[in-house]
Amino acid sequence: MIDKKIRVLAAKVGLDGHDRGIKVIAQALKDAGMEVIYTGIRQTPEQIVEIAIQEDVDVIGISILSGAHLQLLPRVTELLRKEEADDILVVAGGVIPQEDFAFLKECGIKEVFTSGTLTGDLIKFIKENIIKRE
Amino acid sequence: MQIIKDLLDGDRKALARAISMIDNEDPQSKEILKEIFPYTGKAFIVGITGPPGSGKSSLIDRLIHLIRKEDLKIGVIAVDPTSPFTGGSILGDRIRMHEHVSDKNVFIRSMSTRGSFGGISNATRGVVHLLDAFGKDIVIIETVGVGQSEVDIAQNADTTILVLTPLSGDSVQILKAGIMEIPDIVVINKADLPGAGISQADINIMLDFKNKRTWRPPVIQTITFNDVGTQKLWEEIKKHRSFLEKEDLITKLRAERYQNDVLLLMEKIIKDRIWYTVRETAVFEKMIQKINNKEMDPLSAAQEILNSIDLTNHE
Numbered sequence: 001m002i003d004k005k006i007r008v009l010a011a012k013v014g015l016d017g018h019d020r021g022i023k024v025i026a027q028a029l030k031d032a033g034m035e036v037i038y039t040g041i042r043q044t045p046e047q048i049v050e051i052a053i054q055e056d057v058d059v060i061g062i063s064i065l066s067g068a069h070l071q072l073l074p075r076v077t078e079l080l081r082k083e084e085a086d087d088i089l090v091v092a093g094g095v096i097p098q099e100d101f102a103f104l105k106e107c108g109i110k111e112v113f114t115s116g117t118l119t120g121d122l123i124k125f126i127k128e129n130i131i132k133r134e
Numbered sequence: 135m136q137i138i139k140d141l142l143d144g145d146r147k148a149l150a151r152a153i154s155m156i157d158n159e160d161p162q163s164k165e166i167l168k169e170i171f172p173y174t175g176k177a178f179i180v181g182i183t184g185p186p187g188s189g190k191s192s193l194i195d196r197l198i199h200l201i202r203k204e205d206l207k208i209g210v211i212a213v214d215p216t217s218p219f220t221g222g223s224i225l226g227d228r229i230r231m232h233e234h235v236s237d238k239n240v241f242i243r244s245m246s247t248r249g250s251f252g253g254i255s256n257a258t259r260g261v262v263h264l265l266d267a268f269g270k271d272i273v274i275i276e277t278v279g280v281g282q283s284e285v286d287i288a289q290n291a292d293t294t295i296l297v298l299t300p301l302s303g304d305s306v307q308i309l310k311a312g313i314m315e316i317p318d319i320v321v322i323n324k325a326d327l328p329g330a331g332i333s334q335a336d337i338n339i340m341l342d343f344k345n346k347r348t349w350r351p352p353v354i355q356t357i358t359f360n361d362v363g364t365q366k367l368w369e370e371i372k373k374h375r376s377f378l379e380k381e382d383l384i385t386k387l388r389a390e391r392y393q394n395d396v397l398l399l400m401e402k403i404i405k406d407r408i409w410y411t412v413r414e415t416a417v418f419e420k421m422i423q424k425i426n427n428k429e430m431d432p433l434s435a436a437q438e439i440l441n442s443i444d445l446t447n448h449e
């Protein structure tokens with residue numbers, strides 16, 4: 001058996017065209033040996049969840065700089081629960097104020113990584129927190 | 135196995151998980167492939183190859199649109215390269231395939247080559263079987279646009295489409311690489327750019343010169359943004375399919391493919407068997423030492439090791 005690769009969906013949600021951050025993250029995860037599915041900007045929560053299921057990813061990483069994180073991120077985790085796919089680790093990043101972290105975590109976002117994120121920390125977090133399937 | 139039952143019942147999560155198991159060479163994947171085989175053989179397989187950025191994914195997006203209009207179920211396998219340095223990859227074909235994400239009759243899966251060199255991954259063939267058994271009418275495979283190893287896709291698809299762009303010098307490369315025998319349909323995509331007509335003429339001349347087959351590949355121009363030529367492309371795919379079916383060439387084609395499958399699988403089984411037997415054994419290490427010291431040559435070492443292994447023994 002060859003090593004199981006960690007598969008990550010790198011997604012941009014909503015009407016948010018800031019894609020530098022997610023590209024940095026996608027590249028870093030690729031360099032860490034992961035398979036990163038990048039779907040481009042302007043995805044709906046529904047699309048993100050459907051893609052995550054078809055691609056059988058271990059992690060969804062969502063980047064959001066538009067300020068709509070309180071509406072869009074909980075919708076993603078809600079849909080994942082509905083599809084019984086909430087064993088997927090969800091992390092987020094972008095422009096998200098500290099005071100929103102607690103609410104997002106309550107909704108099932110496992111961690112929030114904003115500006116100044118060290119990619120090493122992110123990689124470590126993913127490796128330690130993904131759910132090892134069967 | 136429950137996952138097989140669920141997959142055959144149309145559960146897309148089971149399908150997605152089974153694909154991962156094949157991709158990861160999970161021990162259970164062999165069982166899955168064996169059990170679903172009787173349910174395969176219905177899907178028509180379309181391979182799409184061509185240089186990086188020529189518009190393969192964009193064309194697939196338009197094809198999905200047309201194929202769905204005829205209410206056919208569709209599966210897509212989009213292959214992108216694995217970095218040989220880190221083993222990681224960025225799979226970006228989906229950027230061009232947004233429109234049908236929420237259509238339950240469209241299933242798209244991105245895969246990385248994972249060390250295979252033929253423009254598709256080692257697992258691709260197995261994944262085609264899964265999509266077929268799942269009930270897809272059409273399975274489209276997008277290869278890594280490498281330009282030299284398109285043979286693999288022709289081997290695996292019923293209809294192979296080569297996607298080129300105008301005046302990019304591709305046509306000369308294609309001629310050099312001798313892959314003009316491979317496509318059943320040639321597409322000049324980005325026909326909005328200057329030179330599409332010239333490229334089309336060039337390729338037509340080449341095809342008339344080189345073609346020894348009974349099927350003469352059509353050369354068509356497409357523009358993905360406003361669906362120019364895409365309907366024609368779909369019609370040509372259907373025409374090629376009828377051509378294969380009318381003369382029952384498809385049975386012959388598939389028999390050849392199974393023969394190739396069996397050969398490749400035998401190779402793989404023996405390779406794995408050899409590797410599991412010899413790796414990290416003292417005998418193997420000692421031999422490598424000897425070769426290093428020029429006391430033995432690699433060929434003699436290989437022969438000696440092979441003579442000591444029971445290759446008929448299964449796991």
Ligand code: B12
Nearest residue numbers: 016017018019020021061062063065066067093094114115
């Ligand atoms: C560059 C920029 C632009 C560029 C974007 C270019 C591009 N293709 O990305 C342009 C000029 C196009 C632009 C336009 C706009 N922008 Co602007 N833009 C910025 C700016 C200055 C920097 C963003 C950036 O690229 N940073 C560099 C990257 C590498 O950092 P990052 O995205 O934060 O990513 C890091 C981390 O957040 C984290 N991360 C990010 N994503 C993810 C995902 C995961 C999974 C993880 C783990 C980590 C992670 O890791 C990354 C690396 O450390 C920010 C200000 C700021 N300080 O952030 C404003 C900012 C984001 N923009 C803003 C606004 C308002 C706009 C516009 C609406 C302006 C307008 N009125 O037209 C438009 C909207 C465009 C659109 N369609 O969405 C606001 C957003 C306000 C808000 N959130 O409430 C900001 C915050 C500026 C401000 N202070 O007002 N913008």
Ligand SMILES: Nc1nc2c(ncn2[C@@H]2O[C@H](COP(=O)(O)OP(=O)(O)OP(=O)(O)O)[C@@H](O)[C@H]2O)c(=O)[nH]1
Nearest residue numbers: 185186187188189190191192230279324357358359
């Ligand atoms: N001008 C023009 N550009 C096009 C057309 N079709 C696609 N493109 C652009 O060509 C670029 C590559 O398109 P893709 O569909 O990703 O090409 P690809 O062959 O799948 O690329 P790889 O998978 O990376 O090899 C994108 O920027 C598209 O927008 C077309 O008909 N005309």
Ligand SMILES: [Mg+2]
Nearest residue numbers: 190191227276
């Ligand atoms: Mg592509």
